[in-house]
Amino acid sequence: GAVVSQHPSWVICKSGTSVKIECRSLDFQATTMFWYRQFPKQSLMLMATSNEGSKATYEQGVEKDKFLINHASLTLSTLTVTSAHPEDSSFYICSASMGETQYFGPGTRLLVL
Amino acid sequence: GEDVEQSLFLSVREGDSSVINCTYTDSSSTYLYWYKQEPGAGLQLLTYIFSNMDMKQDQRLTVLLNKKDKHLSLRIADTQTGDSAIYFCAEIRNTGRRALTFGSGTRLQVQP
Numbered sequence: 001g002a003v004v005s006q007h008p009s010w011v012i013c014k015s016g017t018s019v020k021i022e023c024r025s026l027d028f029q030a031t032t033m034f035w036y037r038q039f040p041k042q043s044l045m046l047m048a049t050s051n052e053g054s055k056a057t058y059e060q061g062v063e064k065d066k067f068l069i070n071h072a073s074l075t076l077s078t079l080t081v082t083s084a085h086p087e088d089s090s091f092y093i094c095s096a097s098m099g100e101t102q103y104f105g106p107g108t109r110l111l112v113l
Numbered sequence: 114g115e116d117v118e119q120s121l122f123l124s125v126r127e128g129d130s131s132v133i134n135c136t137y138t139d140s141s142s143t144y145l146y147w148y149k150q151e152p153g154a155g156l157q158l159l160t161y162i163f164s165n166m167d168m169k170q171d172q173r174l175t176v177l178l179n180k181k182d183k184h185l186s187l188r189i190a191d192t193q194t195g196d197s198a199i200y201f202c203a204e205i206r207n208t209g210r211r212a213l214t215f216g217s218g219t220r221l222q223v224q225p
Contacts, residue, residue: 004155006155032211034212034213042217042218043201043215043216043217043218044156044201044213044215046212046213046214049210049211049212057210093155093156095156095213097211100143100144100161100205101144101146101158101161102146102158102213103158104148104155104156104157104158105155106154106155107153107154107155109153
């Protein structure tokens with residue numbers, strides 16, 4: 001149990017395009033999901049907290065108009081990187097809460113050319 | 114301090130025990146976690162401990178918690194080459210949000 005999937009697992013896109021990443025809890029419902037970003041050889045940094053049916057809460061320094069988050073159902077949250085630039089290239093990981101525990105997806109590697 | 118601190122690197126021989134240490138920041142953190150990350154992968158929850166416990170054992174894993182010093186450790190018995198990975202400790206700070214704050218990660222290298 002407690003499986004979280006992400007799609008796609010990796011994506012290469014041109015600068016200026018938008019990319020959507022999906023995060024799904026496969027066998028449980030999650031009212032709260034989280035989006036993290038991880039640079040090479042570094043720890044995870046929280047980008048935003050995604051709450052089902054309400055607006056996401058963004059961390060300081062994260063542009064909400066650039067990183068659009070939608071949590072339309074109890075099993076799906078999406079992160080859209082709008083007008084992507086090379087500096088947005090990173091490893092994006094989502095997690096879903098079940099009780100006191102967060103379960104993580106396998107991550108999405110984004111490369112913006 | 115403000116950061117969850119971990120040593121960056123640990124090297125052990127196969128069959129030995131590994132001890133990974135972590136100093137966290139929020140004395141009111143209710144749960145503390147250990148996650149494992151293999152190259153290019155997401156995070157795998159290894160274990161967690163409730164703050165009113167001093168120790169938790171789960172097969173080869175033993176977690177020790179010293180609340181007074183805000184120190185958390187993960188001991189891996191009979192370390193195997195498959196245990197080579199990055200290990201993150203994490204806390205949920207008493208900020209009203211339920212997001213995890215991670216340490217910098219400890220890279221464990223197991224020598225055959």
